[in-house]
Amino acid sequence: MQRKKIAVIGIGSFGKLFVRYLFEDGHEVIAIDKDPIVIDSIKDFVTVAVTLDATDEHALRSQGIGDVDYAVIALADDFETSIICADSLKKSGVSLIYARYQTELQKKVLELLGIRDLFNPEERAAKSMAETFSFAGMRSSFLLSDEYSVVEVTVPSRYINKTIADADLRHKYNINVITIKRPTTNKDSKRTSDSKIEKILGIPHGNTVLREDDIVVLFGSQTDLTKFLET
Known part of the structure; x- marks a missing residue:
């Protein structure tokens, strides 16, 4: 940097x-x-x-x-x-x-x-929160501009056990998978409340299999992301 x-x-x-x-x-x-x-x-x-x-x-x-x-x-x-x-x-x-x-x-x-x-930070925060409430599976939304956003979404059921290549989000919806957050257990944790963590998988490959409860981080235009979320 x-x-x-x-x-x-x-x-x-x-x-x-x-x-x-x-x-x-x-x-x-x-x-x-x-x-x-x-x-x-x-x-x-x-x-x-x-x-x-x-x-x-x-x-x-x-x-x-x-x-x-x-x-x-x-x-x-x-x-x-x-x-x-x-x-x-x-x-x-x-x-x-x-x-x-x-x-x-x-x-x-x-x-x-x-x-x-x-x-306008208030406008962006309000819009992001509204989007979180509007779409099932939406975890968070970050507006990069008036046109583009990054969103975190629990993997839709239709893509569970499919690879990223099979999901083909780039061609079907014109959106990119930035990374995947995968819930896992921290075996070294002494407290049950701290045992659940989300592991960042880095830049995913096309053969990465999407699992139930995975959180997919997506980038795209708000129009394309809305199409994906409403499907």
Whole structure:
């Protein structure tokens, strides 16, 4: 993995988790928020934690904002600040800017500013949960974009004891099997509650036989995945 320099502006509940995951993955993370209490709470989980006003272009430049690989505007409740911040980042030479939006109007305004990489974590989480409830066997769903998803599904009964080649999901549904999670027993566990584990089988071959209770991890467009799940 190539280490990136990433600035995250706006450390709310989403921002706190986001910067920690980035830092744990080995990236250089600059956390920026106007609240010193918030900055103090996450200073040990990022590379640099800075208290400053994100609307102050000179303050942003003082942190070397123009040198970051990515800047993520994670502000949730202050859209005016998001707009000014986005403009300041562009003027500072940041080429890759991700911005959070909450409404379609906010999305359109950010697009007019030339921000193309937009995200709404609440919308994605809600959609993923709705899909989990909507389809039998669905374990989880992760939206990669508006078009593509990764889903975990308990292997349908019609494919039990068949090989991946026999199931032929690639040609029938235009979806790919990423891996298989296979429930197994940990014989070294001292507690019964810890004895059940899921073993990742890695990249499966065509001759891999699908077993009952296997969890199949699939990638494809949401349209193709829906066709598969509704069959």
